[in-house]
Amino acid sequence: MQELIDAGILFCGTPDQVYVPRLSSSANIAAAWASIIMMGHAGDLSHEDTVENLTLFDKEVLPRLKEYK
Numbered sequence: 001m002q003e004l005i006d007a008g009i010l011f012c013g014t015p016d017q018v019y020v021p022r023l024s025s026s027a028n029i030a031a032a033w034a035s036i037i038m039m040g041h042a043g044d045l046s047h048e049d050t051v052e053n054l055t056l057f058d059k060e061v062l063p064r065l066k067e068y069k
Contacts, residue, residue, distance in 0.1 A: 015060030 004010035011018045040053035 015056055015064075018061055 001010065001012075005012060040057065041050035045053075
């Protein structure tokens with residue numbers, strides 16, 4: 001997984017870690033808008049944690065992407 005993160009293919013972390021600087025670069029923003037695939041759950045993550053992940057993306061990351069556009 002670390003190789004995907006290092007290559008800029010997979011983004012993991014808090015909203016600030018995900019957006020800045022990874023998604024805010026012009027090269028990554030074009031790729032992100034072309035195909036964002038949100039995986040807000042994996043393995044044994046609880047329903048509550050999954051909802052929290054999706055909510056954080058919706059409220060903290062997506063508005064920043066829309067502003068950048």
